[in-house]
Amino acid sequence: MTFANSDSTTESPAGSGDRALNPTPARFDVRGFARTAQGNHRDTLRLDEFTTAPLSADSIRSVQYLARLESGTMEQLRNLLVTATHKDARITAFLVTWAFEKFWIADALDAVLEANGQPKSHDAVEGSVRRSHTESVERRGPIRRAITGLIQGVPIIGVHVTTGLVDEWVTRAAYDRLDASSQSPALSATIATIVAVKERHVAFFDDEARRRLADDPKAVSLTRTSLERQAWPLGAIDRAGDDRSFFETSVFGDDSGRERAADIGRRVAGLPGMDSRIGDAVTRKLRE
Numbered sequence: 001m002t003f004a005n006s007d008s009t010t011e012s013p014a015g016s017g018d019r020a021l022n023p024t025p026a027r028f029d030v031r032g033f034a035r036t037a038q039g040n041h042r043d044t045l046r047l048d049e050f051t052t053a054p055l056s057a058d059s060i061r062s063v064q065y066l067a068r069l070e071s072g073t074m075e076q077l078r079n080l081l082v083t084a085t086h087k088d089a090r091i092t093a094f095l096v097t098w099a100f101e102k103f104w105i106a107d108a109l110d111a112v113l114e115a116n117g118q119p120k121s122h123d124a125v126e127g128s129v130r131r132s133h134t135e136s137v138e139r140r141g142p143i144r145r146a147i148t149g150l151i152q153g154v155p156i157i158g159v160h161v162t163t164g165l166v167d168e169w170v171t172r173a174a175y176d177r178l179d180a181s182s183q184s185p186a187l188s189a190t191i192a193t194i195v196a197v198k199e200r201h202v203a204f205f206d207d208e209a210r211r212r213l214a215d216d217p218k219a220v221s222l223t224r225t226s227l228e229r230q231a232w233p234l235g236a237i238d239r240a241g242d243d244r245s246f247f248e249t250s251v252f253g254d255d256s257g258r259e260r261a262a263d264i265g266r267r268v269a270g271l272p273g274m275d276s277r278i279g280d281a282v283t284r285k286l287r288e
Contacts, residue, residue: 264282
């Protein structure tokens with residue numbers, strides 16, 4: 001697969017006035033990202049420490065939920081790649097490596113569960129999912145998604161990268177909350193490893209979202225509609241209702257959690273074409 005030259009810094013030609021002094025910022029280096037993908041983390045995890053200092057029941061439940069979300073990448077890819085997103089070589093190249101890294105993030109969380117005497121995330125029993133009329137659009141099958149994506153065309157890419165960015169903000173809040181509440185040095189070290197991997201995911205989605213929203217009014221319109229009804233984190237609609245409620249309460253339910261939700265809303269409102277109404281809608285969805 002070849003990548004577009006947009007991974008390089010683009011400068012204005014000499015003699016073009018102020019533009020020559022202000023080169024266009026370099027785009028996220030997709031080639032470099034793929035070349036340095038982070039795989040198996042088990043050898044770096046401090047798993048032996050859980051023998052003498054196991055996690056609390058709430059911490060284990062949070063790890064299970066996050067592992068399920070991180071391992072849901074294939075479902076997300078299926079939903080993305082039946083739309084115009086699959087025609088963008090740069091986006092597709094990123095997503096392949098992104099999926100690889102998220103697989104190993106989920107594996108690291110499963111290793112933590114196993115070290116605490118728990119089954120892997122997908123082996124644990126889940127309850128029934130929560131049903132909501134407002135989330136019915138997210139439950140469309142791949143055929144309906146493909147038809148809708150065909151109608152929406154290239155601007156749908158702006159929706160995908162923006163929801164990817166917000167999802168990264170939401171999961172980062174969850175990891176930060178788990179780190180603070182667990183009081184486990186071993187888990188803190190695991191979370192630090194995961195966050196370091198995910199920082200590049202945030203950088204890519206942030207770069208792409210801002211560029212596409214700034215350049216395409218239709219992408220803005222579609223993204224506003226999507227953000228108003230999206231369930232967070234991505235993939236939550238496929239998780240058990242009681243686990244979703246636990247996540248929302250543990251991450252966003254107390255005073256500090258409400259501030260975390262409000263901060264995410266403010267960041268959403270600051271994206272090109274977004275405003276406080278869309279930011280407030282995201283904040284409300286985080287606390288449902």
